Amino acid sequence: MTKRKRSIIRVEDRSSDTPKWMITYADFIMLILVFFILLFSISQMDEAKFDAIAQSFREEGVFDSSPSISPFEDPIDGTEQNDEQLDNLMLQIQQYLEKENLQDTVVASRTDRGVVIVLQEQVIFNSGEAGVLPQAHPVLDRVGELLEGIPNFVRVEGHTDNRPIQTAQYPSNWELSTARSSSVLRYMLETRELESERFAAVGYGDTRPEVANDGPANWTLNRRVEIVILNRFYEEESE
Structure with missing residues (x-):
């Protein structure tokens, strides 16, 4: 088969x-x-x-x-700490003004911007000039001393009334207000141990009046220098 x-x-x-x-x-x-x-x-x-x-x-x-590679600050804690520092600074300034009987010529207030110290013209300058008067030194010395203990940015702002000025040194209120804020800032930087990068000097002329420019009393209030210790978490809308 x-x-x-x-x-x-x-x-x-x-x-x-x-x-x-x-x-x-x-x-x-x-x-x-x-x-x-x-x-x-x-x-x-x-x-x-x-x-x-x-x-x-x-x-x-x-x-x-699993800690983060780059540590960060809790924003809520940072805000609270900043507010506490500014509140404490405000209290110290008020106590100093009361002790020296300066409430009528130097005003301090707590705003959203931070702590604002307003110095009237007659406290620190002669009319139409930008040189810091010796009588203003104790006030600026105390402010500078307090600023040494905080990291906040500080703006020194010069303001005038709306009456025009025209001199060889200051052709307009812009130059005068800028020169005044610069003089105040320069004095504090020269007399205290402050980091210059934390400061700025600004002149606003008559563009930001405190009150209406309608007479001698209000003109006096508008001629001022403001030292603004800024809230670290505040951003100005106009900036």
């Missing part, structure tokens, strides 16, 4: 017929698909579940055990 030989057909690996780039491409497409599925699932995450997961991490101390 003749035995039939069974033909054996070898099935070769079909992958050998598939270009290698196509396999890589298919894997890449699959990874992208998985990535977008993850994004979709995250976007649909229930808020309550997310809060629960976050709370569990906090309870386990996950965040505490």
Whole structure:
């Protein structure tokens, strides 16, 4: 009897017929698909579940055990500390003014900008001049001493009334107000150990009156220099 030989057909690996780039491409497409599925699932995450997961991490101390590479200041704590410093500074200034009986010529107030110290013209300057008078030295010395203990930025602002001035040295109120703020700032920097980069001198002329320029009494109030110890978290809208 003749035995039939069974033909054996070898099935070769079909992958050998598939270009290698196509396999890589298919894997890449699959990874992208998985990535977008993850994004979709995250976007649909229930808020309550997310809060629960976050709370569990906090309870386990996950965040505490992995400190940030760059430490940062808690903005809430920083604001509270800054407010406390300014409130304390305000109290010291008020006590000094009361002790020296200067409330009528030097006014201090606490505003959103920070602590504002207003010095009237007659306290620090002769009319139409920008040289700091000796009688103003004790006040500026005390202010400078207090400024040594805080890091806040300080603006010294000069203001005039609206009556025009035209001299060889000061052609307008712009030059006079700027010269006055610069004189006050220069005195404090020369007599105290203060970082000059924390200060700026500005002259506003008659553009920011305290009261209406309608008579001698109000003209006197508008001729002033303001020392503004700025709140570290305050940004002026006009700046």
